[in-house]
Amino acid sequence: xxxxxGDVILDLQNISLRFGGVKxxxxxxxxxxxxxxxxxxGPNGAxxxxxxxxxxxxxxxxxxxxxxxxxxxxxxxxxxxxxxxIARTFQNIALFKGMSVLDxxxxxxxxxxxxNLLMQALWWGPARNEELKHRARVEEIIDFLEIQxxxxxxxxRLPYGLQKRVDLGRALAMEPKILLxxxxxxxxxxxxxxxxxxxxxxxxxxxGTTIVLIEHDMGVVMDIxxxxxxxxxxxxxxxxxxxxxxxxxxxxxxxxxxxx
Amino acid sequence: MPMQANHAAxxxxxxxxxxxxxxxxxxxxxxxxxxxxxxxxxxxxWADVAERVxxxxxxxxxxxxxxxxxxxxxxDNRPHLYMMMTAAQCLGGVPVPLYQDAVAxxxxxxxxxxxxxxxxxxxxxxxxxxxxxxGEVGTLEHIIYDDPRGMRHYNxxxxxxxxxxxxxxxxxxxxHPDFLDAEIAQGHYNDVSVMLYTSGTxxxxxxxxxxxxxxxxxxxxxxxxDKMSADGDIxxxxxxxxxxxxxxxxAQAMVAGFTINCPESGDTVMNDLREIGPTYYxxxxxxxxxxxxxxxIRMEDAGKLKQKLFHHFMAVAKRCGGDILxxxxxxxxxxxxxxxxxxxxxxxxxxxxxxxxxxxxxxxGAAIGPELFAFYRSIGINLKQLYGQTETCAYVCLxxxxxxxxxTVGAPAPGVEIKIADNGEVLVKGPMLLKEYxxxxxxxxxxxxxxxYFMTGDAGFLDDDGHLKxxxxxxxxxxxxxxxxxxxxxxxxxxxxxxHVKEAVCFGHDRDMVTAxxxxxxxxxxxxxxxxxxxxxGYTDLAGKPEVYELIRECVEKVNADLVHDSxxxxxxxxxxxxxxxxxxxxxxxxxxxxxxxxxxxxxKYKVLIDALYTGKSNQFIETEVKFEDGxxxxxxxxxxxxxxxxxxxxxxxx
Numbered sequence: 001x002x003x004x005x006g007d008v009i010l011d012l013q014n015i016s017l018r019f020g021g022v023k024x025x026x027x028x029x030x031x032x033x034x035x036x037x038x039x040x041x042g043p044n045g046a047x048x049x050x051x052x053x054x055x056x057x058x059x060x061x062x063x064x065x066x067x068x069x070x071x072x073x074x075x076x077x078x079x080x081x082x083x084x085x086i087a088r089t090f091q092n093i094a095l096f097k098g099m100s101v102l103d104x105x106x107x108x109x110x111x112x113x114x115x116n117l118l119m120q121a122l123w124w125g126p127a128r129n130e131e132l133k134h135r136a137r138v139e140e141i142i143d144f145l146e147i148q149x150x151x152x153x154x155x156x157r158l159p160y161g162l163q164k165r166v167d168l169g170r171a172l173a174m175e176p177k178i179l180l181x182x183x184x185x186x187x188x189x190x191x192x193x194x195x196x197x198x199x200x201x202x203x204x205x206x207x208g209t210t211i212v213l214i215e216h217d218m219g220v221v222m223d224i225x226x227x228x229x230x231x232x233x234x235x236x237x238x239x240x241x242x243x244x245x246x247x248x249x250x251x252x253x254x255x256x257x258x259x260x
Numbered sequence: 261m262p263m264q265a266n267h268a269a270x271x272x273x274x275x276x277x278x279x280x281x282x283x284x285x286x287x288x289x290x291x292x293x294x295x296x297x298x299x300x301x302x303x304x305x306w307a308d309v310a311e312r313v314x315x316x317x318x319x320x321x322x323x324x325x326x327x328x329x330x331x332x333x334x335x336d337n338r339p340h341l342y343m344m345m346t347a348a349q350c351l352g353g354v355p356v357p358l359y360q361d362a363v364a365x366x367x368x369x370x371x372x373x374x375x376x377x378x379x380x381x382x383x384x385x386x387x388x389x390x391x392x393x394x395g396e397v398g399t400l401e402h403i404i405y406d407d408p409r410g411m412r413h414y415n416x417x418x419x420x421x422x423x424x425x426x427x428x429x430x431x432x433x434x435x436h437p438d439f440l441d442a443e444i445a446q447g448h449y450n451d452v453s454v455m456l457y458t459s460g461t462x463x464x465x466x467x468x469x470x471x472x473x474x475x476x477x478x479x480x481x482x483x484x485x486d487k488m489s490a491d492g493d494i495x496x497x498x499x500x501x502x503x504x505x506x507x508x509x510x511a512q513a514m515v516a517g518f519t520i521n522c523p524e525s526g527d528t529v530m531n532d533l534r535e536i537g538p539t540y541y542x543x544x545x546x547x548x549x550x551x552x553x554x555x556x557i558r559m560e561d562a563g564k565l566k567q568k569l570f571h572h573f574m575a576v577a578k579r580c581g582g583d584i585l586x587x588x589x590x591x592x593x594x595x596x597x598x599x600x601x602x603x604x605x606x607x608x609x610x611x612x613x614x615x616x617x618x619x620x621x622x623x624x625g626a627a628i629g630p631e632l633f634a635f636y637r638s639i640g641i642n643l644k645q646l647y648g649q650t651e652t653c654a655y656v657c658l659x660x661x662x663x664x665x666x667x668t669v670g671a672p673a674p675g676v677e678i679k680i681a682d683n684g685e686v687l688v689k690g691p692m693l694l695k696e697y698x699x700x701x702x703x704x705x706x707x708x709x710x711x712x713y714f715m716t717g718d719a720g721f722l723d724d725d726g727h728l729k730x731x732x733x734x735x736x737x738x739x740x741x742x743x744x745x746x747x748x749x750x751x752x753x754x755x756x757x758x759x760h761v762k763e764a765v766c767f768g769h770d771r772d773m774v775t776a777x778x779x780x781x782x783x784x785x786x787x788x789x790x791x792x793x794x795x796x797x798g799y800t801d802l803a804g805k806p807e808v809y810e811l812i813r814e815c816v817e818k819v820n821a822d823l824v825h826d827s828x829x830x831x832x833x834x835x836x837x838x839x840x841x842x843x844x845x846x847x848x849x850x851x852x853x854x855x856x857x858x859x860x861x862x863x864x865k866y867k868v869l870i871d872a873l874y875t876g877k878s879n880q881f882i883e884t885e886v887k888f889e890d891g892x893x894x895x896x897x898x899x900x901x902x903x904x905x906x907x908x909x910x911x912x913x914x915x
Contacts, residue, residue: 139298144409149527151299194890202410 005226006034008067009210010055010178015064017050017234024050025061028236030229032178037204037211039221042231043254048214049091051231052180055212056088057081082111085177089167089184091214097156101166104155105141108173109134141169144206145199161192168199172207179203181213185220193217197224222246230254274449275472277313277350279514281444284310287517290490293339296524296532306517309343312426316340316347317440319429320378323402323420327352327446330374330455334358334367334389335382337496337509337522340406340422344380345510349453349472350444356455356467357501359853363891364389370457371397374467374698378402380422384410387419449473454510455698456503456650467698468503468650477691478648478655479511481674485658486620492518492539493617497529502854503650504624508542511653533614541621545628546855548643550783551613552635553759557787573601574638581606581638586662606639615641622646624654625854627730627749629757630666637664645669647728651707651714652676653692657728668727678728679713685734686720687713719747736859738769744831746774748859751832754822758815759784763844765857767870768832775873776837777866778812779844785811800898803839809903812839816905824908833907836873838880840866841898847887869900878902 010032017025025047032038040048053059054066057076066073068084087108095104113120113130120127142148145165150158155166164184171179184200185193201224203209215221221228222242230238230245232254238245245251273279283292288307295302304312325331331348333355335341345355356374358367360382367389371379377399381387383406390403404420405411411421433440453472457465482488496509509520518540523532533541559570580594590598610616621636621643628645636643642661647669648654656678659670672678676690693714697703708714719737720730731737732747740746748766751774755764763779780803788811789796796802820833844850850862863870865884872880883897 136298139300143298146525148299148524149531152531191888191890206410206412 005036008032009034009069010212011067012055013065013067015051015054015061015066017047017054017059017061023234025054025231026234027063028231028234029064030236030239032210032212033227034210035204035208036226037200037213037224039225039228040212040214040231041216041218041221041228045233046231047234048231049182050234052088052182052212052214055081055178056086056180079111082174085174086180087171087174087176087178088180089164089171089182091182091186093160093163093167095155095163095167095170098154100152100154101147101158101169102138102142102151104166105138105169105173106134108170109138111174137175138173141172144172144202145169161188161195164188164192164196165199168196168203172203172209175207176209178210178212181211181215183214183216185215185217193220200224274476275349275444275447275451276346276453276476276511276514277444277447279476280306280313280346281310283514283517287490290517291519292513292517293342293520293522294536295339295522296528296535299524301521301535304339309339312340313343313346313350314433314440315426315429316343316422317350317429317443318432318436319425319427320347320353321351321439321443322428322432323378323425325351325353325378327443329353329378330356330376332356332358332371332374332376332379333381333500334379334386335360335406335500336526337498337500337505338382338406339520339522341380341382341500342496342510342520344404344422345454346514349447350440352443352447352451354452354455354469356457357499357506358457359499359501360386361499362853364392368393368396369464370467371400373465374455375399378404380404381406383407384414387411387414391416447472449476450695452695454506456501456506458650466700466703469695469698470653471695474692474694475507475511475653476515477675478507478653478673479515481655481676481692482507482512482658483516484674485660488512488516488518488540488620490517492516492619493536494518494520494540494542495523495529495533495536495538496520497523497526497532498542498544499853503648503654504542507654508540508622530614534612535614537614537617539617539619541615541618543621543623544625544855545623545632546626548623548628548636549632549759552632553781553784555609555613556759557783560787560791570605573597573605576601577606577638578634581640582634585637585640585642586664602640609639610641613641618642620644624648624669626856627753628666629753631757633666647730648692649716651694652688652690652716655692656688656690656716659727663725663727665725665727668723668729671725671727677713678722680721681715683734684719684721684731684737686716686718686728686730688716689713740768740774740831741770741772742831745829746832747829750829751776751819751823751834752857754819755815758818760788760811761815763851763857765844765859765862766832766834767863767873771874773835774832775870776816776834777862777869778816778837778839780808780812780839782843799843800841800896803841804898804901806901809839809901812837813903813905820905820907824910830910834905835907836902836904838869838873838900838902841882841900842884842886842896845886848885872900872902 008031013029015025015028040051042048054061057078060075185196204211225242228242228245230251237254238248238251273282283306289305291303292306292309293304331353333341333344348355358370379390387405394400402418404422404425406422408421449472452469453475455467455469457467498505513520521536523529576597580590580598583590618641621641624646644659644664647657655673656676657670658673679687681687689712717734718730719732719734720728723729732749736748738746746768751766752764755761760781761778762781765777766774768774782799794807816834816837823833824830846853869880879899879901881899883895886894886896
């Protein structure tokens with residue numbers, strides 16, 4: 001691979017998150033470098049999704065600091081994270097089922113539209129030109145994800161694997177700096193997983209998008225990630241390139257249980 | 261040597277490059293090609309196409325492409341790939357289109373056989389295949405790609421972006437303005453214009469060399485029969501390596517000057533068909549069958565009133581639609597009903613199918629079910645059949661308007677002579693015959709007899725109107741032990757006319773009875789099972805259901821009832837059959853790329869099943885290896901039931 005992994009773009013320092021008395025995350029530190037594919041793995045309940053929610057501002061950790069592009073981040077709302085260039089997909093697909101693929105992806109462009117609601121509703125003047133411009137960008141994403149044939153199909157009628165792809169398309173429409181993928185391959189068959197892997201790598205490669213993903217399929221994680229962080233019971237138990245993580249005794253213990 | 265068209269066209273337009281530049285000069289702004297890109301149809305005029313072909317040809321010359329070189333072309337139907345064909349021809353080279361969904365190893369033989377130095381491909385996927393085999397194709401020097409997506413990290417010097425090639429060509433053209441015109445002027449009508457590899461039902465593929473003269477003659481004949489004009493549109497979506505696409509989308513488009521339209525991707529063809537509304541359409545029977553199945557499935561889900569209207573007017577169409585299309589006399593009442601039906605049923609239906617503007621549609625490649633054929637004609641779509649092979653530019657028989665029959669392939673096309681050999685084989689002669697098989701004088705000599713007739717290998721006969729009727733491949737026609745004729749294709753086609761049967765393979769040569777393998781159509785049978793509340797998990801499970809066996813048995817018995825009426829084949833009734841546990845697939849070498857059954861291979865692979873059919877067993881376990889598209893392998897296994905079908909006593913005609 002000839003891609004250049006850049007400087008640290010997102011740095012999480014000593015993050016702790018509690019829900020009442022339940023410790024979801026305890027003193028976790030790791031960073032994400034520009035253009036890399038960073039995986040977060042761990043057994044069920046390890047705190048992976050919580051970690052992702054901390055990154056995009058849904059949860060606010062009680063302790064710890066988050067630096068995004070060198071600046072310390074204050075408590076923020078998810079839409080602010082989105083405006084800063086952090087997009088995500090969801091474990092349980094959260095698309096508008098009755099809307100077409102095209103319209104769903106178009107919603108991903110909304111943050112970038114300048115004209116106000118009234119002008120958009122009237123579809124007049126600058127709003128119209130703007131929409132045409134955004135439509136062109138959306139068409140490029142449709143072409144990229146090879147979903148031309150379902151452009152006008154309501155999302156609710158699509159099989160699961162394709163819905164996941166549309167979900168990715170909507171996140172891409174934001175032209176994010178960092179893309180958070182929450183179990184992008186859950187529930188997919190082998191062929192769908194392979195397609196998804198290829199798209200993730202293509203996004204990373206062609207747009208230079210930094211990718212943080214949670215995934216259960218170890219094969220997938222080890223194949224496509226540059227670095228992996230391992231969580232267990234809210235604690236970090238491993239961090240490094242896939243080979244290091246794979247051979248770490250602590251990680252093996254967490255996954256296979258003690259005594260091996 | 262076979263007889264060639266040995267006369268130059270009076271207007272000097274006797275090669276494809278000349279035809280192209282003639283269109284560009286006389287009607288520069290008329291649309292030549294369209295392609296849907298990023299959701300919008302883009303149009304290239306003849307002048308645009310000529311400019312690009314010029315640039316591509318000069319670019320190729322700059323890279324060292326010479327007269328006599330072969331240019332491999334691999335990809336979906338893309339305007340640039342069609343342009344590349346003409347670009348190669350401008351320089352006296354020969355385009356060699358390959359089937360784009362073949363894996364690298366299957367392409368290897370053709371690349372080596374044709375001594376390919378230059379290959380132009382569509383995208384990264386095909387580039388990867390070429391890189392995979394480059395080491396084994398010593399002659400391969402340059403790879404040109406159309407779509408730069410994913411190619412950022414490929415920095416090999418022999419890889420060229422087609423747009424860069426065009427830029428190179430434009431510079432070359434500016435520096436040597438007379439070069440290309442001189443090259444085109446050297447082109448002769450007896451030069452080979454294209455090399456099409458036969459799909460190879462038997463043995464290694466052979467490169468069929470066709471000249472400019474033969475393809476132009478074939479194109480002109482077809483255009484004259486169907487009165488095609490320059491304002492037409494065709495949707496070009498069938499493989500470029502297939503002779504039919506080359507005839508319709510390339511040769512006829514060049515001669516008549518109509519517009520070719522390239523779909524956005526393989527999956528969008530049905531949508532693109534509706535958007536373009538072609539005037540000229542070609543599809544193999546299975547596509548027409550698939551469309552009809554879809555319509556019927558949707559009608560079953562429609563409201564009662566709609567169903568009633570549909571069935572009423574379809575009955576009207578069945579009664580008189582075909583005759584109205586043929587211009588025969590029809591009673592006034594029926595005429596009025598048909599007019600009404602056209603307004604509320606047939607018209608909208610044609611529109612949904614994307615066939616509203618169709619002037620003529622063709623089907624070939626396999627036999628089409630008479631009911632299916634009649635259905636399309638009855639709703640006003642001028643569907644016809646044609647007959648031909650790669651070796652004859654797919655131009656032997658055509659059905660002229662008003663003389664269309666479901667069970668024949670039509671009358672000999674203009675300029676074509678047909679003779680039936682003593683063993684029933686169809687022999688043809690005319691200007692469209694191949695020049696030779698590439699580097700295979702032995703095969704050329706074998707396929708053309710002393711009188712200059714090409715031996716098609718098909719068995720058939722001419723009916724009372726002089727129309728050709730094809731029964732089977734001559735070599736497949738066998739004999740049962742009692743000496744009566746066994747034409748497996750004929751029986752299989754009868755089976756395949758049922759929507760529930762996708763594929764069938766019959767056995768019977770040198771046996772005392774006929775037996776069959778059946779592949780069910782997952783779409784049709786799946787829907788049928790759903791409506792009856794029969795649960796199933798996948799193909800293998802569905803195929804083994806007793807209900808499905810019962811359904812297929814009814815089909816088989818109907819075929820038997822039909823066969824018994826024809827004394828030639830009455831002994832070929834199917835006694836026993838089984839439903840295969842997997843779909844026959846070109847990836848497993850069971851079908852050719854054009855989806856014809858490789859009979860001997862299947863017989864060899866499933867020998868244990870055939871033995872079970874003939875030894876009277878009632879079931880047989882089998883495990884089969886399958887190849888997935890990405891090259892991985894897996895296994896499917898099943899315990900197949902074998903079922904007896906009712907046969908009917910043969911009533912000997914009183915002498």
